Amino acid sequence: MSRGLDLAEAALRASGGDDAEVVVHAERSGVARFAASxxxxxxxxxxxxxRVRVARDGKIGWAATNRVDSGGxxxxxxxxxxxxxxxxxxxxxxxxxPPAHYSDLGGYDEETAELGAADQARLAAAAIExxxxxxxxxxxxxxxxxxxxxxxTGLAAEQETTDAVCxxxxxxxxxxxxxxxxxxxxxxxxxxxxxREAAETAARTRGGGELEPGTYRAVLEPVAxxxxxxxFSYDSMGAQGFLEERSYFCGRIxxxxxxxxxxxxxxxxxxxxxxxxxxxxxxxxxxxxxIEDGVIKGVVWDRITAARAKNGQVSTGHAPPDAxxxxxPVPTAFDMAGGEASSSEELxxxxxxxxxxxxxxxxxxxxxxxxxxxxxxxxxxxxIRDGRIAEPLVNLRFTVAISDVLGDVPGLSRDRRLxxxxxxxxxxxxxxxxxxxIATGHFHISxxxxxxxx
Amino acid sequence: MKALAEAAVDAAxxxxxxxxxxxxxxxxxxxxxxxxxxxxxxxxxxxxxxxVRVLVDGAWGFAGSGRLDESAARDAALRAAEFxxxxxxxxxxxxxxxxxxxxxxxxxxxxxxxxxxxxxxxxLCLRAEEGMRHDEVKxxxxxxxxxxxxxxxxxxxxxxxEQEIYxxxxxIDAYASSDDVSQVRSYPSQHSGxxxxxxxxxxxxxGLDREAxxxxxxxxxxxxxxxxxxxxxxxxLSPEQAVMQxxxxxxxxxxxDRVYGTEAAYAGTSFLSPDDLGSLRYGSERMNITADSxxxxxxxxxxxxxxxxxxxxxxxVEGGMLRGFLSSRQTAAQLGAGRGGSMRADGWARMPLVRxxxxxxxxxxxxxxxxxxxxxxxxYLETNKSWSIDDKRLNFQFGTQVAWEIKxxxxxxxxxxxxxxxxxxxxxxxxxxxxxxxxxxxxxxxxCGKGQPGxxxxxxxxxxxxxxxxxxxxxxx
Numbered sequence: 001m002s003r004g005l006d007l008a009e010a011a012l013r014a015s016g017g018d019d020a021e022v023v024v025h026a027e028r029s030g031v032a033r034f035a036a037s038x039x040x041x042x043x044x045x046x047x048x049x050x051r052v053r054v055a056r057d058g059k060i061g062w063a064a065t066n067r068v069d070s071g072g073x074x075x076x077x078x079x080x081x082x083x084x085x086x087x088x089x090x091x092x093x094x095x096x097x098p099p100a101h102y103s104d105l106g107g108y109d110e111e112t113a114e115l116g117a118a119d120q121a122r123l124a125a126a127a128i129e130x131x132x133x134x135x136x137x138x139x140x141x142x143x144x145x146x147x148x149x150x151x152x153t154g155l156a157a158e159q160e161t162t163d164a165v166c167x168x169x170x171x172x173x174x175x176x177x178x179x180x181x182x183x184x185x186x187x188x189x190x191x192x193x194x195x196r197e198a199a200e201t202a203a204r205t206r207g208g209g210e211l212e213p214g215t216y217r218a219v220l221e222p223v224a225x226x227x228x229x230x231x232f233s234y235d236s237m238g239a240q241g242f243l244e245e246r247s248y249f250c251g252r253i254x255x256x257x258x259x260x261x262x263x264x265x266x267x268x269x270x271x272x273x274x275x276x277x278x279x280x281x282x283x284x285x286x287x288x289x290x291i292e293d294g295v296i297k298g299v300v301w302d303r304i305t306a307a308r309a310k311n312g313q314v315s316t317g318h319a320p321p322d323a324x325x326x327x328x329p330v331p332t333a334f335d336m337a338g339g340e341a342s343s344s345e346e347l348x349x350x351x352x353x354x355x356x357x358x359x360x361x362x363x364x365x366x367x368x369x370x371x372x373x374x375x376x377x378x379x380x381x382x383x384i385r386d387g388r389i390a391e392p393l394v395n396l397r398f399t400v401a402i403s404d405v406l407g408d409v410p411g412l413s414r415d416r417r418l419x420x421x422x423x424x425x426x427x428x429x430x431x432x433x434x435x436x437x438i439a440t441g442h443f444h445i446s447x448x449x450x451x452x453x454x
Numbered sequence: 455m456k457a458l459a460e461a462a463v464d465a466a467x468x469x470x471x472x473x474x475x476x477x478x479x480x481x482x483x484x485x486x487x488x489x490x491x492x493x494x495x496x497x498x499x500x501x502x503x504x505x506v507r508v509l510v511d512g513a514w515g516f517a518g519s520g521r522l523d524e525s526a527a528r529d530a531a532l533r534a535a536e537f538x539x540x541x542x543x544x545x546x547x548x549x550x551x552x553x554x555x556x557x558x559x560x561x562x563x564x565x566x567x568x569x570x571x572x573x574x575x576x577x578l579c580l581r582a583e584e585g586m587r588h589d590e591v592k593x594x595x596x597x598x599x600x601x602x603x604x605x606x607x608x609x610x611x612x613x614x615x616e617q618e619i620y621x622x623x624x625x626i627d628a629y630a631s632s633d634d635v636s637q638v639r640s641y642p643s644q645h646s647g648x649x650x651x652x653x654x655x656x657x658x659x660x661g662l663d664r665e666a667x668x669x670x671x672x673x674x675x676x677x678x679x680x681x682x683x684x685x686x687x688x689x690x691l692s693p694e695q696a697v698m699q700x701x702x703x704x705x706x707x708x709x710x711d712r713v714y715g716t717e718a719a720y721a722g723t724s725f726l727s728p729d730d731l732g733s734l735r736y737g738s739e740r741m742n743i744t745a746d747s748x749x750x751x752x753x754x755x756x757x758x759x760x761x762x763x764x765x766x767x768x769x770x771v772e773g774g775m776l777r778g779f780l781s782s783r784q785t786a787a788q789l790g791a792g793r794g795g796s797m798r799a800d801g802w803a804r805m806p807l808v809r810x811x812x813x814x815x816x817x818x819x820x821x822x823x824x825x826x827x828x829x830x831x832x833x834y835l836e837t838n839k840s841w842s843i844d845d846k847r848l849n850f851q852f853g854t855q856v857a858w859e860i861k862x863x864x865x866x867x868x869x870x871x872x873x874x875x876x877x878x879x880x881x882x883x884x885x886x887x888x889x890x891x892x893x894x895x896x897x898x899x900x901x902c903g904k905g906q907p908g909x910x911x912x913x914x915x916x917x918x919x920x921x922x923x924x925x926x927x928x929x930x931x
Binding site: 030031032033034035036037038039040041042043044045046047048049051059060061062063064065066067076079080082083084086087088090091092116117118120121122124125128135137138139141167168169171176244245246250251322325326361362363364365366367368369370372374375376378395397399400401404423424425426444446447448449450454 | 487492493495496497498499500501502503513514515516517518519520530533534536537538540541542543544545571572573576592593629631634635636715716717718719720722723725803804805807839840841842843844845846848849851853871873875877903905906907908909910929930931
């Protein structure tokens with residue numbers, strides 16, 4: 001691809017001298033989706049979306065199109081201008097982002113970029129083959145994404161990234177196990193590995209038993225940790241929820257409600273994650289500590305929320321893609337510190353008596369200010385007895401306060417796993433969490449659900 | 455657009471496809487959002503392209519291109535065929551027969567929502583916001599949306615249909631907070647308001663500014679309301695919460711692709727099996743669920759689905775017994791029953807999936823007050839706040855923005871942080887009354903997620919107040 005900045009600058013010229021900002025979000029991707037070991041929904045996408053934001057006398061309007069020609073640019077600029085003229089002056093708009101210097105962080109791999117439909121199908125087949133006799137469900141996907149920002153301030157930013165993801169559910173009617181791999185180099189995502197791991201987990205889930213509701217000690221695998229932190233972040237770790245007093249962090253900056261072993265930052269600058277040098281306003285990304293040694297440190301910001309704070313706060317480089325704009329800025333590159341445990345088995349020893357959770361399902365925020373979430377476990381839930389992972393359990397409903405789960409963390413794994421957070425809605429925006437497995441002293445089970453398996 | 459879709463289908467057949475369809479789509483969306491008296495979002499987006507689906511040696515392939523020209527259409531067809539040919543696994547795909555249709559559908563409307571000046575929309579939002587201002591209400595939000603989708607479907611079996619669908623909708627939210635408590639009150643729904651198929655008249659009928667003072671007042675009052683206590687009790691669901699219950703615990707589990715496991719890795723499967731058709735008791739005799747893609751004003755209303763199957767009204771649950779599934783041509787053929795009719799795609803870049811269209815809890819009889827009159831001690835639960843259900847759609851937990859005690863058949867004091875939980879067929883078995891047609895309301899939701907890559911479907915549900923006995927409430931951390 002590599003024409004994003006050209007498109008952005010052409011669209012900027014078409015905006016006719018207005019104060020304007022153009023974001024180009026382009027993708028070329030393939031998803032080989034499989035079920036029962038058959039690729040049943042293979043999807044190839046090629047698209048480029050151009051978003052023009054115009055400021056006229058302090059009034060903001062924006063429009064977007066995927067018609068990337070002069071006619072399309074003229075029309076999208078006209079609509080953006082019309083929207084701006086209809087708006088009211090925005091007291092929180094302090095102008096578009098100024099030009100900046102961006103670091104070269106990597107995140108692009110030519111071999112990954114060159115993967116085509118036949119390759120994606122071949123890699124899906126490798127996963128299916130590695131699962132052995134059990135049915136495999138999931139996806140192998142790879143793609144190239146380009147994000148470019150140009151504005152009338154002279155800002156010009158572009159980044160081309162690649163990503164590859166293999167998500168594997170090994171399952172039959174009575175058993176199911178999950179594993180996954182994510183990276184920006186396809187070479188780091190061997191589809192056979194998660195397929196084998198998922199099949200091994202599934203084999204241990206047959207005959208899942210019930211569990212009395214109550215509060216248990218637990219081990220959460222990285223996939224479960226990532227989901228829990230992600231859902232907590234929507235209201236609590238972004239500036240919008242913070243300013244609007246929905247965040248658990250409100251009134252608690254500087255307090256220590258979490259275990260001193262818990263540190264969570266957002267760090268898109270880390271090449272071990274899916275690195276990104278700037279956000280969707282072109283602001284350079286910062287590493288933002290959100291919880292450090294159990295102490296609440298802060299949230300992530302974009303330019304609008306920073307202005308709303310009226311306290312000198314600046315953007316941390318977390319303006320979201322258009323599709324998420326109603327959430328405001330949110331973390332997209334979680335970086336949770338690991339601990340001392342050499343494995344999940346060692347964490348089970350620390351827990352002694354409790355439950356082992358591989359994956360979570362369908363989380364929802366019950367009480368944002370209280371940091372209370374609910375959801376289900378699935379695809380690998382086990383009892384821990386005498387410090388060992390023991391018999392399988394049915395899927396469990398949990399209703400937990402994050403301050404309880406992360407308030408008592410007797411151990412974390414040394415190794416961390418990069419967990420995919422991209423559900424592939426809207427334009428491709430690969431993002432992930434680099435997190436360890438954790439042991440917690442407090443995981444509240446409020447009900448039981450279906451057994452493992454399809 | 456028709457010529458491009460025809461060219462794509464020709465190219466696919468030339469590349470060895472035994473079946474092909476192409477959808478050329480042009481989509482425009484507009485949002486007006488105000489927050490705390492300022493314009494927060496004023497956006498106008500358009501997307502156009504073509505999605506080509508092919509069957510080669512029994513395997514599906516799909517490719518989408520964001521360019522509406524003949525070379526892009528043909529190229530998408532060839533790429534789809536290449537992907538299908540490379541797909542691993544033993545493929546046996548059969549499609550339920552459908553008569554080839556030609557036709558045109560256009561949403562009936564009085565006033566094109568895109569012809570309404572943005573300033574008029576902003577003024578309505580700001581008026582509604584003004585009405586929500588109240589002690590301790592820290593954030594007010596008003597939103598109006600409009601959408602126009604123009605799509606042409608051409609298939610290798612002779613289907614050639616053109617549809618033009620207009621949607622619009624809106625909603626308001628008031629967020630109140632004090633000390634360490636935050637509460638929200640919304641109208642008509644928390645989930646981006648509600649939408650319907652139609653013109654600007656739909657937004658006007660919502661009465662956002664009319665309802666605003668109540669919304670603001672209740673948000674503030676929730677801060678001082680006691681929390682919903684735990685226990686087992688009788689609950690009455692508002693129509694808005696009843697449609698969420700239908701959506702999650704009836705709509706998704708009756709999607710036949712989930713029953714066959716093809717959504718297993720992401721959205722999950724279903725507790726239902728194909729053999730349950732006609733024999734499974736889903737709920738009490740008061741439970742009647744209908745899938746109806748002909749409902750006037752429904753977001754799932756059309757003349758033809760995205761496989762060209764004509765719209766219809768069909769029973770899903772009748773007298774508490776499972777009578778039907780939501781299906782595609784492929785899953786209907788697999789089941790040996792049904793005809794498809796629920797295949798829908800999110801824009802041109804996604805493959806159609808089995809989705810809800812309009813799925814309704816049919817009304818019973820009597821008024822809301824009559825439903826309450828038969829409750830000595832219970833809860834009235836209004837406006838969804840949180841929602842979660844397991845991967846087979848059995849164990850669910852919902853939270854509502856507000857609950858009201860029911861004492862001796864009358865509404866009493868307000869409670870906050872209400873939740874209820876249950877297991878789908880057990881819960882529906884406890885349905886003992888649904889209010890009558892005069893209480894039945896249609897709600898359109900625009901955020902139903904499914905599929906990989908993800909797709910958001912726009913679906914409608916109608917329901918009246920519904921009463922359930924002996925339900926666990928007040929789940930807490």
